[in-house]
Structure formats: C-alpha cells, structure tokens
Amino acid sequence: MTEVDIEKENAAIAKAYKELLKVSYQTLSREDKKLIRQAFDVAVDAHKDQRRKSGEAYIFHPIAVAKIVAQEIGLDATSIASALLHDVVEDNPKYTIDDIEQLFGEAVARIVDGLTKISSLKKDMDVSLQAENFRKMLLTLNEDVRVIIIKIADRLHNMQTMDSMRSDKQVKIASETLYIYAPLAHRIGLYNIKTELEDLGLKYTEPEVYQDISEKMQESKEEQDAYIKSFSKVIEKSLNKEGLNYQIKGRPKSIFSIRRKMVKQGVSFDEVYDKFAVRIIYKSDFENEKFLAWKIYSIVTDHFTPNPTRLRDWISSQKSTGYEALHITVVGPKSRFVEVQIRSERMDEIAEKGYAAHYKYKNQNVKEDNLDLWINKLQEALENNEADAVDFVEQFKLNLYSKEIFVFSPKGDLKSLPKGATPLDFAFSIHTEVGMKTRGTKVNGKLVPLSHELQSGDRVEILTSENAKPNSNWLDYATTARARSKIKSALKADTKIIAEEGKEILRRKLKQLKITLNESSVNELVNYFKLNTSLDLFYRVGIGTIDNKKLKAFASSRSNAFVSYIKNKIRKPEVSKDLDKEEITSKYDMLVFGQEEEKLNYKLANCCNPIAGDKVFGFLTINDGIKVHKKNCPNAVSLQSNYAYRIMPAKWIDSSQQVYTSHINLSGIDNLGLVNDITTLISDNMHVNMKSISFTSDDGVFTGKITVQVKNQTMLKKLIDRLKKINGIDKVSRA
Numbered sequence: 001m002t003e004v005d006i007e008k009e010n011a012a013i014a015k016a017y018k019e020l021l022k023v024s025y026q027t028l029s030r031e032d033k034k035l036i037r038q039a040f041d042v043a044v045d046a047h048k049d050q051r052r053k054s055g056e057a058y059i060f061h062p063i064a065v066a067k068i069v070a071q072e073i074g075l076d077a078t079s080i081a082s083a084l085l086h087d088v089v090e091d092n093p094k095y096t097i098d099d100i101e102q103l104f105g106e107a108v109a110r111i112v113d114g115l116t117k118i119s120s121l122k123k124d125m126d127v128s129l130q131a132e133n134f135r136k137m138l139l140t141l142n143e144d145v146r147v148i149i150i151k152i153a154d155r156l157h158n159m160q161t162m163d164s165m166r167s168d169k170q171v172k173i174a175s176e177t178l179y180i181y182a183p184l185a186h187r188i189g190l191y192n193i194k195t196e197l198e199d200l201g202l203k204y205t206e207p208e209v210y211q212d213i214s215e216k217m218q219e220s221k222e223e224q225d226a227y228i229k230s231f232s233k234v235i236e237k238s239l240n241k242e243g244l245n246y247q248i249k250g251r252p253k254s255i256f257s258i259r260r261k262m263v264k265q266g267v268s269f270d271e272v273y274d275k276f277a278v279r280i281i282y283k284s285d286f287e288n289e290k291f292l293a294w295k296i297y298s299i300v301t302d303h304f305t306p307n308p309t310r311l312r313d314w315i316s317s318q319k320s321t322g323y324e325a326l327h328i329t330v331v332g333p334k335s336r337f338v339e340v341q342i343r344s345e346r347m348d349e350i351a352e353k354g355y356a357a358h359y360k361y362k363n364q365n366v367k368e369d370n371l372d373l374w375i376n377k378l379q380e381a382l383e384n385n386e387a388d389a390v391d392f393v394e395q396f397k398l399n400l401y402s403k404e405i406f407v408f409s410p411k412g413d414l415k416s417l418p419k420g421a422t423p424l425d426f427a428f429s430i431h432t433e434v435g436m437k438t439r440g441t442k443v444n445g446k447l448v449p450l451s452h453e454l455q456s457g458d459r460v461e462i463l464t465s466e467n468a469k470p471n472s473n474w475l476d477y478a479t480t481a482r483a484r485s486k487i488k489s490a491l492k493a494d495t496k497i498i499a500e501e502g503k504e505i506l507r508r509k510l511k512q513l514k515i516t517l518n519e520s521s522v523n524e525l526v527n528y529f530k531l532n533t534s535l536d537l538f539y540r541v542g543i544g545t546i547d548n549k550k551l552k553a554f555a556s557s558r559s560n561a562f563v564s565y566i567k568n569k570i571r572k573p574e575v576s577k578d579l580d581k582e583e584i585t586s587k588y589d590m591l592v593f594g595q596e597e598e599k600l601n602y603k604l605a606n607c608c609n610p611i612a613g614d615k616v617f618g619f620l621t622i623n624d625g626i627k628v629h630k631k632n633c634p635n636a637v638s639l640q641s642n643y644a645y646r647i648m649p650a651k652w653i654d655s656s657q658q659v660y661t662s663h664i665n666l667s668g669i670d671n672l673g674l675v676n677d678i679t680t681l682i683s684d685n686m687h688v689n690m691k692s693i694s695f696t697s698d699d700g701v702f703t704g705k706i707t708v709q710v711k712n713q714t715m716l717k718k719l720i721d722r723l724k725k726i727n728g729i730d731k732v733s734r735a
Helices: 003-022 030-046 060-072 077-084 097-104 106-119 127-142 145-160 167-188 191-205 207-219 221-241 255-265 286-303 345-353 355-360 370-384 389-401 423-430 432-436 481-512 519-528 534-543 548-559 561-583 636-642 674-684 713-724
Strands: 246-252 276-282 326-331 337-344 404-408 414-418 438-443 446-448 460-464 590-593 602-604 616-620 626-630 647-653 660-669 689-698 701-710 729-734
Touching: 003 030, 003 060, 030 060, 030 077, 030 097, 060 077, 060 145, 060 191, 077 106, 077 145, 097 106, 106 145, 145 167, 145 191, 167 191, 191 207, 191 255, 191 345, 207 221, 207 255, 221 246, 221 276, 221 286, 276 286, 276 345, 286 326, 286 337, 286 345, 337 345, 414 423, 423 432, 423 438, 423 460, 423 481, 432 438, 432 481, 481 534, 481 548, 519 534, 519 548, 616 636, 626 636, 660 713, 674 689, 674 701, 674 713, 701 713, 713 729
Parallel strands: 276 337, 602 626
Antiparallel strands: 246 276, 326 337, 404 414, 438 446, 438 460, 590 647, 616 626, 616 647, 660 701, 660 729, 689 701
C-alpha cells in the first residue's frame, strides 16, 4: 500500500469511529466517550497488521459490530467498548483477559472473555459437537446476556460482508445463522436483526430464490406505496378529528417470510396476499397507551371490515419476548386483506430495540422484564439438561421459535406456554412439585387426558396426589424443555431405586448359586445378558425380567466357562457379524405398535430407512404386512392423508421399560370393603398400573375383571398370588 492509500484508510477509520459516537441510541457521558475511545485505541493497536478476506483493514469489523450494538440494538457504553474489543484477546497474544480487566474494568473483561470462549470453539465440526458448543455459548448468558447480544451483532456483520468468501463457507455460516442466531435474535426481541439474518441466510442458502423474490418486491414497491397512501387517506380524517399525534408507514414482509409462506401454502409470489403491513405509531404517555390503541382500532374498523379471527391483542398480555402491539387484519381498498399494526412510540421502540428499550423504560412500572424471566427459564433448562446436545438444541429451538398460547390458572392468573403445550407442561410451569404429583387435569371444568393439547383462553386446573409420580409415557405428552428434563430426572431416580433393590435381590440369588456378587461377576452378567451397564442389570433383576431361571442358566454356562471360551475362540470370526447387532443394545431397542404397545412383525421402509429412536409410524400394506416409515418421510404426508385408516401408531422403546396389558378374572364371596382391598393392593405395588376395573355382585357372590399393565410375567404372577390372599377371594385367574 502506498502512503496515500494508508492516509486514506486512516481517514476512513477515524470517520467510522466518529459516526459510531454520533449514532449511539443511549446518551453518552464524557466518561462513556473516554471508555469507548480507549477501547478503540487498543483495538486499532491489536488489529494493525490484520486484513479481512475482502482486503480492507480488520479494524473496520469491530467498529461495524460496535455500531450495530450502539445504533440498532441500543446498548450502553460498556457494550460498545466490549464490541470494539471482542476479537482482541483471540487475535493478539499481546493482550490477555487480565490486561483487559486492568484497562477497562471487570464488566468489559467478563463480556470479552465470554465472546472469546465462543470464538475459540472449533468452526468445522460435526453436528453434535456444533450443538455442544451452542450449549456452551448459551451458558455464557449466566455471565452476562450482553455476550450473546454482541455475538448476534458480530454474526450480522459477518453475514453482511460474506461476498468474498468461498461458497461452501458461505452456505455453512448461513445455515448456522438460520439454525441458531436468527431464532435467538427473535427470542431476545431483536426483530429487525432477526429479519435481516433470515434474509441474508436465504441469500446464501438459496441464492436464485432470494434474487427472484427480491426483484419482484422491487417491481411492486411503487404499487405498494400507492396502496398505503390510499389506505391512509381513508382514516386520516377520523384520526385527526380525535386530535391524535401519529404516523402511518408501510412495512414490507421479509423475503424469508414470503418464501416460507410460498412453500407452506404452495402458492406463487403473486398469490401471497399480505406482502406488507400498515403500521400506525402514535404518541402517548404510559397511562393512556392502551386506551388510545383501542381508540385507533375502533377508527380503523369503522372504515374497514375486520377479520375477527385475525385479531392479536399483545397489549393486554404481551408476548414473552416483551413485544406489545395490536394486530388486526382488515379488508382494505380494492377488497384486499391488509394487516394493520397499532403501537405506541414506546412499544415501537421495544419492538425495534428489544432489551435496551426495556431497560430505558423500566422505571415506568413496566411488568417484570421478560428477558430476565426468559434467562431464568433458560438457565433451568441448561442446568437440568442431561440429554445429548443435539436433542437439547432441537428442544431449545422449539422453545425459541414456538408460537405462544395464553392459558388461565383456576385463580385467573395468565400463563404463557408454547403452542402445542399440554396440561403436563402447564403443571411443570407452575412448580416442579405440582408437575411430579399430577394425577389428572381439568380443562374448562372437564376432565381431560394428560396428552390434551391446550388452546389459548383455556382454564387449566391440575389435580394432584401424593401417590402420583411420572412414568415413561409422560415424555410423549410433555413438550417444553423444563417438563421433559424434570420427568427424565424423576424416571432416572426411579430406575436407581429399583436397581438398588435389584442389587440386593441379585446378591441373595447368586449366593444360593454359590456365586459372590463382585465387580468381576457383575461384568460377566452384563456381558452374558448383552447389557450396557451394571445399572441395566440391577434394574432388570429389580423388575423381574432377569429371574431365577435365567440366573441358573448363567451359572451353568459359567461352570462350563473354559469350554465355551475355547469354542468362542474358534467360532468368533464367523459369528461375530451376526452377534454385533444383538450385542449393541441401544437406548431404544424395541418397536411397539398401537395403544396397547404390542410387538408385531414389521419391515423397515426403504424410502426413509428409519433407525432405532426415530419418530415413526406403521403403515399396513396389502402384500408386505406392516411397513415402518419415519414421521418426516417424503411419502408420509400422502400416506397419512390418503390411507389414514391403514396408519398404526408406533414407537421405539427401551425393552426394559415396556409394559404389557393383562386381564385378571376374580370371583368369591362379596363383603364390605373388598374393592378397596383390591385397589389398595394394586396401587401399593410399585410396578403395576391399573387401567380398568369392573365388579358385579349376585346374592352374596361376586365376579370381577381387572385390566392391569405389568412389565413382565413374574410381576403378574406375584400380583395374582397376593390377590389370592385377600379375605373373601376364592379364584384368581389370568384371562
């Protein structure tokens, strides 16, 4: 570079820095400016020898990120300084976190440290490692939420300046942005940034589609402006008459959301009817905001017919992201549907800036900040989550992007839950103990199953019992990360209790077989029964799956150990291939069908090749019996819509958790309290669940039928033996 070029570049850097101070959303004090200047000087020094792929000086990147943080997100001087320094420690060994703390104080050092931790994660890796790193990134929220917000700003600037990168790199970064950063920006309430991230994501993942929609939107811009003018004309007179201080502007829908609509509804660009929304933003003090919003609603609906099913009132109960507004869809000029968004200047600022605007207005008795609430929920999910990272990210994404419903508690408190939530999710959102003790639920006064899908406006009452406790079916009913992680923890604890009992039973049974229970014999048993861990072994003994007969078989095989060892040695090469599948028992090792969870013969469909653990369904073919397809199989939609009567529910389960339905017939002499004795005995038995019970009594003699769910035959036999001992029962038999 020539001296002239260097001078030009330095002038451009100085100009960019001045602009940063000028556009800041917060009012900067002299101290603030001093802090930012010092951060700028350190950043210039640290990056002086670095250039970006495009060839420009690297320092332009931290300045641009700081500008996004200052102007678009509206954060404070600490955040602006941290944004300027976000790559310093990572890119220049001369500076350490301790140096940053000495120069700029503890808050800046904490944020920069969080950002450095995220950046130091390896970039090219498989999904599970990528997901694991995402979890680590979220853990930095614990330190300071500004870490994630600056990271989103950093990602936005990288997406804006990706043109000079290799195309495979572009696709990777864009996909990661759509997968993780856009949902995060949405959840924090940074709607403008979320929209831009999604549009840029589409630009690099589907460039032709992006280009096509972008060009069509440019073509229709004039027509759109004219339409908004004609819409405004109709209502302006009435709004002015009321003395309102307002502005009306159009907001085009993002390219990404138009594309999503086209795919979802199977329509062309011209058939998407709401390509833009009309926004009415009014001036108001805090006390009159709500009143004026409904006044404007009344004026708009006087002139244009509203669609009653499309009213969204986020003023009375704001979204959990903190968004407040009134949305209505009306039939506008030329009989076209148009969405009208009504919000005050404060609401508009919160919608644009999210987190920062909340804090600006926090002193005006605004409800507890939603971001704080969300971070607390998030911390809970992170701390309790023992699932593998990919599962965690999937679950987390669901909670980030999910639409909301609002339901009431019996006392009339309003709770926000993700769409698709069930009474179990509601129970766990109240308190873990309420969730754990759930026996049943009432929705709008009627008893409903735990799998019932809640709708906005439902009144939900949870019925609890001291004896109730989670079972593995609950995981099919719960949708929120909180409920699922609590249920998993409870099931694990239950398994441990049964396993402890099982260990003692095993000790006694092995003693009779002259075998000592120690590490070596436990390992032999685990290998013999093709299990994964000693916990699996003790658990199966506890529930009776591994009984005396099987243990005797083990003992006799052990006495011939040397012979079988020699035989195995000789046979191993040819048999090992077949044994492989059996030896590796996964968490999901059995496929069951229907409500009764029966074992049936099946074949796996070639079109989607499901594997253990996938979400699946069975399809009854004419010649091939049951074919198992993944739920997201390309053929699933057509099979489910055209042959719904041939679809069978199916799921992968852990064979040790399977329950069988069994019917027991009873007869004997009728006496007072007999039914109570029977139900008490069954409910006291830890591993038996009663599905139905019916009794008839005729001249002092009774007959009855009970349907129970048991894990195996041993358990059923035990139950029948105990029932026989009840006073008055004569015969007990399995139907």
